[in-house]
Amino acid sequence: MNSALHPAVQEPDAARIRGEQRSQRLVTAFVASGLVFMLLPGTFLGVWNLLDISAGHRPEMVPQAWLQAHGQAQIFGWVGSFILGIGFYSLTKMKSTKAFPVRAGWTAWSLWTAGVLLRWIGGVTGDGWRVLLPVSAVLELAGFLAFYVSVRRHRPASSGTKDNAWLLLVGCATLAFLVVLAVNGWMLFEQAVRGNSAALPHVVDQQFVVLAVWGVLVPTIWGFNARWLPVFLGLRAPNQRSLYAAYALSIAGVMVTFTRFLPVAEALFLLAAILAIDALHVWERSVNPPKVLNVHRMFPSFVRLAYAWLLVSCLLAMMAARWDVSGGIWGASRHALTVGFVALMVFAIGQRVLPAFCGMHVLFSTRLMGWSLYLLFAGCLLRVLAEPLAYENVWAPAWRILPVSAVIELAAVSLFALNLGVTILRPAGVRG
Ligand code: HEM
Structure with missing residues (x-):
């Protein structure tokens, strides 16, 4: 025309x-x-x-x-x-x-x-x-x-209010991001004036990590999952009330972390995770066919598995609050959360949506996508199993498993970067 x-x-x-x-x-x-x-x-x-x-x-x-x-x-x-x-x-x-x-x-x-x-x-x-x-x-x-x-x-x-739980969650997480960066600024100014090295004091740093991960990353993922999982995985529409309740519990958990009643905080995170899984119907049967065109066919399973890691992370954190001596159980819990939940989710959903967002590209290789997901899962499993055993001096051979887990995760991350990198460098619309 x-x-x-x-x-x-x-x-x-x-x-x-x-x-x-x-x-x-x-x-x-x-x-x-x-x-x-x-x-x-x-x-x-x-x-x-x-x-x-x-x-x-x-x-x-x-x-x-x-x-x-x-x-x-x-x-x-x-x-x-x-x-x-x-x-x-x-x-x-x-x-x-x-x-x-x-x-x-x-x-x-x-x-x-x-x-x-x-x-x-x-x-x-x-x-x-x-x-x-x-x-x-x-x-x-x-x-x-x-x-x-x-x-x-x-x-x-006006964006309306019906079915907009995802918008509210993403909006709250965005606001929380601003708070996290303000806290970060305050901590780093304090450190520059009073500290004696570039490292923040351990407890302050760990609280900040909880604030950033549970305050920003987890609710952002829940929000976008509420929007996309009914489409990509064919799941039922989320139960908005349960999702709000999950979010409220997780924010309560973040606040309690700063009071140092850690077992209470960890129990709140566990409840929040269980509610979110229920609200999003993650482990229920799909009511519509999942959309797996141009992505690996196991994509829906990995999204579901990421939520298993979220639960594992919460359970390990509860154990850590009781039994950790040398940081091994806390480390395993954090890794289950950051790699098992966050990174696995970004690998799965990212390779589904980012090619289109970057200019109507088609993912370079579904096979590379599959390998990146399998390897990340395997590396994370080895790390989460071995870290408590090694750090807490339970089983010495576990020290030899940790480097293997690191190399497997490095391979996974490299394949993910390669796949997305080639995808966005190629002309739009090219397949295979
Ligand atoms: C992929 C391979 C990865 C390896 C080998 C790795 C390794 C480590 C190690 C050795 C630590 C020190 C604490 C401990 O011993 O457990 C650590 C801490 C941490 N990792 Fe990772 N990590 C990886 C991926 C990730 C990812 C994907 C994220 C986030 C998305 C992440 C976030 C963190 C955070 C927040 C800490 C705590 C840092 C602090 O204490 O301030 N890691 N990681």
Whole structure:
């Protein structure tokens, strides 16, 4: 059709397509930088740490600042960048009348990426950390604010309330993200002024990890699962009340973590996880055929398995609150949560949705997707089994299993990055 003949029809369409293309470029940038953070500052450093710990048979073998730099790169550099990218992409679907915020988007990407990078450099090198850590916090916060303001401005006037539990959850998690970054800034300024190294005090750091993982990552996943699982897995629509209850319990758990009544906090997290599984009908039969075109056929099973890891993590945390001496049960619990639940979910859902979000691509290889999921599951299983046995001095041969788990997970992560990387570099629409 000729736009000169139908200006009224063509102009909004052209603007929509331009907005979509801009958002696709931006989400591609967030996904690409997220993959880089996941691979090198995140996983490679994590593997390095674990190899050192296993060689010395002691968790204290590795500087705390390195462990923290690894965790930061994974949570903020990888998963955080993916969340921001998907958030910007979703603006084009909000039916807002405003143009896509190109400048705010790229400002957010630059500030965010620079902030996460400086945080990692300050932690790992220990050079100039008194300046780098607070500066990194300011950049991360500023980047996130640029994102947050854009999202708020583009909200349609009325989004209705029916079936919108997912929006509420994702909205709360976004607000919590802002709180997490403000807390991060406050902690890092304190550290720069009063601390004597780039490593935060252990207890403060662990509480912060709980805040970031349970406050942001877990509810974001539940929110997007509420939206996508009925479509991708053919599950019944979520039970909104149970989902809200699960969310409320998990937030209560986060708050109690700061009071240090850890067994109570862990019991709240366990209840929250059970309620969320029930609310999302994760383990029930699909009522419609799952959508597995262009993804690995086991995709629905891995989404369901991720929730098994969430439960395992909560059960291990309850055991840790009672019996942990050297960090092995806590470590296994955190790994079940971050790798078993979060990373497995991102591997499964990410390879399903991101190719389309980055510009109507088709996933490069369903076979690579399958391998990345199987290997991540196997590596996580070995790690979660071996870590308590090794760290808690129960069974010495477990020290030899930990490096194997690390290498298997590295392979999984590399295949995921390769598959998504090739997918977004290829021209749109190419298959196989
Ligand atoms: C893929 C291979 C991975 C390896 C080999 C690995 C290794 C490690 C190691 C050795 C620790 C130190 C604590 C302990 O001994 O348990 C640790 C902590 C941590 N990891 Fe990982 N990890 C991996 C993946 C991930 C992923 C995917 C995430 C998040 C999405 C993550 C988040 C964290 C966090 C938050 C901590 C705590 C850091 C802190 O104490 O501040 N890790 N990891």
